[in-house]
Amino acid sequence: MNSDFEKEDEIEKAVLVGVELNDPGTGGADDFERSMEELGNLAKACFMEPVAVVTQKMESINKGLYIGTGKVEEVREVADRLEADLVIFDDALTPSQLRNLQDELGKPILDRTTLILDIFESRARTREAKLQVESARLQYLLPRLVGMHEALTRQGGTSGSMSSRGAGEKKLELDRRKIEHRISELRRELDEVSKERNVQRKKRQASGIPMAALVGYTNAGKSTIMNAMVDAYVKDNEKRVLEKDMLFATLDTSVRRINTGNNRDFLLSDTVGFIHKLPHSLVKAFRSTLEEVKNADLLLHVVDYSDPFYAEQMKTTAQTLSELGAGDIPMITVYNKADLCSEPVSYPKRCGDRIYISAKEETSLQMLVETILEYAYSDYVEGRFLIPYDKGNIVSYFRENAHIIHQEYLENGTELIVKCHKADRDKFSEYEYGKRETE
Template sequence: MQKIESTKVLIGGVSQNQPYFESDLAELAELTKANNMQVVGTVRQNLDHVVTATYFGSGKLAEIKALAAEKDAQSLILNDELSPSQIRNLEQDLKLPIIDRTRLILAIFANRAKSREAKLQVQIARLQYELPRLRIGEEANFMQQGGGPGFANRGSGETKLEMNQRTIKNKISQLWHELKAMNVSQQTKRQQRQRTNIPTVALVGYTNAGKSTTMNGLLRLFNPDTAKTVFERDMLFATLDTSVREITLPTNQKFLLSDTVGFINKLPTQLVKAFRSTLAEAANADLLVQVIDFSDPHYEEMAKVTNATLRELQIADIPMIYAYNKADRKPGTQFPLQTGEHDLVYAANDQTSLKLLAEMIAKALFSDLTQVAFNIPFTESKWVAYLNQHAHVLSQNYSANGTQLTAEVTSTDRQRLAKYVVNR
């Protein structure tokens, strides 16, 4: 099915006394816009529990039908993941295509996936979602990387008659096999990076909080000549791929910085599982920097969602800096401002902010640095070059016995060069 362009839709949901229901609906509207759809009306109903058969109550269904006719809406997008029977019953009652929150997010991911790895992850998640929703005897367009309203037609496609449950299960198994092969390659790269003893930092957080902007700002500030920036745009899920870049501080201290896929409330479980490999950069990091959109009135809830998603991914016990971004968009906010040992209010487009963030990262990563004096023979000059590249050299002189050098080094480097240490 072709991607829907400027389709008029209604959005809605059932509030079961959730404290953040209205912010969820506002987020649903942004997700809808991100999928090139125009929101022409919003419906909401307060119930203790959703109606098992139709999600909404019968009175609300009549109201929705009338509103859809008035607004010329072509679809109804709902804030929860619905059961196959709920979707079927709603479509029969309302005579409208129903898109639940999970299907909408899968559509956005399908349209944004660029790398082969991201495309595989999205396709696996999409097939897992569609598997229990196949309708026997119904011929429908079921594209290789599409599948339903809002999905892009990116393959020749197969009908549901051809792609029965067994075929889909086999396809999922095949895709997992291919993805695991790619994961082995990614794991090998991670192991190679770990052998260099360069610490790693992962940017995590809600989608569109400013992770890519923060990464690019640090690259431009500290690596202006060699910086290869990452894609950034003010939109939900601007990128699905994890990018890794090396940052070199003025002290010659280096760390690897990764920009991970953004989180969102009610992120489909299929996507969480499929993207687990992409988020391995965060799981193996020495430090996490959670970027939070401080200008959003619901920033505290967004931070809770990020923390909950990290727990779901079993990413725990890793030191974290809470970086409250976009302070420049919040009138009256002083920035940059370090409000605690691990808390920073900043703006990713402000150099002073980025310098303070880098100082906090350096303090967290290199807290074990000690000042050590070395006397390195001229025949071992490779270690002089090593220290000048990997340590903060405070002084360097020459004598008849070799190079006398004082530097701030990690415990690992001190042990590696122990035979050259000058005892004072």
């Protein structure tokens, strides 16, 4: 049998539905168009084929049905005519909207949040990512249990009977408790994982090596930049991460030590990308993974400069970063994919804290590394010390907190040439060469 045909057979057809609010605060028609296009990409990432898009302009969302009653008719007609398997809405539906729409349309209903959760679930590989996604899914489910139970009871045609209603409520209570129990179990497990992560992070911080974190919208090119650095400076294929033209290719945080030579290394972390209307429960669940971002000395905000909606994507990233408490960390904006822009852009080019590059091109990478080093080592200075042998603890301190450029055991102490924080050089200034009689 033709395997392509088989694959096609598995693909579900979906009708996409969105509401454009007549609200000047929402960013207008462009924002809406982008949101619907993105919804289509999310559906494709879940192996669904968008067969139609139905939209409506409204003053406010219909509380019971999300869209207007007449529009529901239109969606049903389109979905039936095109033999769609399901209908997807571009917002997190309330429990009652979900239930009513399911009744009216007679097809499974999904919303943007469930699509994002599905993608995360299929991509999660490590234990931590799996725990985080399960926790987010249950947090999303909990308030929606009532609606789902009501729908089930009504389908059974027993809603009028007091006894069955009592039984239904008991079952609902039971399910709710089970879910709450699982959520607290997951929280405990995640706390354990995050403790391990904290130990690793403390070690890294103690090493005194500055840490830069790649952040930005999904598919902007974060992992591609990480891999380009690994190829150029780590030269170990095992250390490469997954880069792929799909939404949420990366879910786990990876940290690599980039050895640029001259004792000026930095750590680089690559993590999950952001998206418009990223469910709050996911941001919350991914908090421990995203701690790496919060603890970075420098953020590299990667932007897909070839995307017509890059400015909106930058806004979403900035919002998510401030939600995470990482809004105040020094940041370089990396306008990536300059090679794909429809209007030619000269690159690599640097303008202060903005840099225009293509992650696929070598000189871009060099300029990016130089920029990172300039920022990461802005308060690093060279220090030359002679540490007496009875002050071995100071040598240990420098080993942990600075980059040793040169070390030699002389007659009257250990000679150290280091790159260290200016504050550390000041702290041990009495042992600096030139400030002390050594000969």
